[in-house]
Amino acid sequence: RKEVEQDPGPFNVPEGATVAFNCTYSNSASQSFFWYRQDCRKEPKLLMSVYSSGNEDGRFTAQLNRASQYISLLIRDSKLSDSATYLCVVKGSPGDNFNKFYFGSGTKLNVKP
Amino acid sequence: EAGVTQSPTHLIKTRGQQATLRCSPISGHTSVYWYQQALGLGLQFLLWYDEGEERNRGNFPPRFSGRQFPNYSSELNVNALELEDSALYLCASSLRAGGNTDTQYFGPGTRLTVL
Numbered sequence: 001r002k003e004v005e006q007d008p009g010p011f012n013v014p015e016g017a018t019v020a021f022n023c024t025y026s027n028s029a030s031q032s033f034f035w036y037r038q039d040c041r042k043e044p045k046l047l048m049s050v051y052s053s054g055n056e057d058g059r060f061t062a063q064l065n066r067a068s069q070y071i072s073l074l075i076r077d078s079k080l081s082d083s084a085t086y087l088c089v090v091k092g093s094p095g096d097n098f099n100k101f102y103f104g105s106g107t108k109l110n111v112k113p
Numbered sequence: 114e115a116g117v118t119q120s121p122t123h124l125i126k127t128r129g130q131q132a133t134l135r136c137s138p139i140s141g142h143t144s145v146y147w148y149q150q151a152l153g154l155g156l157q158f159l160l161w162y163d164e165g166e167e168r169n170r171g172n173f174p175p176r177f178s179g180r181q182f183p184n185y186s187s188e189l190n191v192n193a194l195e196l197e198d199s200a201l202y203l204c205a206s207s208l209r210a211g212g213n214t215d216t217q218y219f220g221p222g223t224r225l226t227v228l
Contacts, residue, residue, distance in 0.1 A: 043219035105155030
């Protein structure tokens with residue numbers, strides 16, 4: 001089983017739509033979680049960290065569900081510029097390659113006019 | 114503040130040759146990570162250096178190696194290049210090892226093409 005799993009998509013949505021991605025992780029002791037955005041042939045860029053209480057940054061909301069071992073990313077009022085691949089990242093836990101980052105294979109989002 | 118830098122941007126080699134890729138982390142960051150991303154695929158973890166030492170490596174053959182210098186910059190060496198080594202090689206740095214909230218910041222990558 002992979003450490004981090006994501007639906008590869010693509011998710012094709014119209015502008016203004018709300019879209020949500022989920023990501024599951026295998027190690028229940030994982031401590032830190034992140035969402036990155038990667039544009040085609042570019043480097044990943046940090047979108048947001050995911051905190052236990054959930055966090056929001058403008059149109060983006062991230063949630064963590066430790067019991068079910070998944071994190072989610074919600075994008076409201078989608079813009080054309082949101083089209084990208086969204087990577088779920090889980091940081092290893094102490095005693096299990098701590099400081100090793102596990103990347104999901106990404107979920108592709110296409111926002112259409 | 115300058116971000117993570119990588120050189121060269123593009124590198125073209127032939128099978129059997131050796132490639133050297135370089136990375137300079139964000140100032141103050143001691144951890145450097147290397148990833149391989151083949152076209153259309155996800156990031157595959159290669160190597161992690163911190164404070165000049167290799168801390169972990171991914172499932173890659175020994176011909177992938179590297180080092181970290183006293184100024185925390187890093188070098189990735191790939192020996193005996195094979196066609197399937199063609200990929201985008203990404204370097205990332207983070208503030209320190211062991212922190213719960215340390216985040217990785219990526220450089221623009223080196224695109225290696227093996228002919």
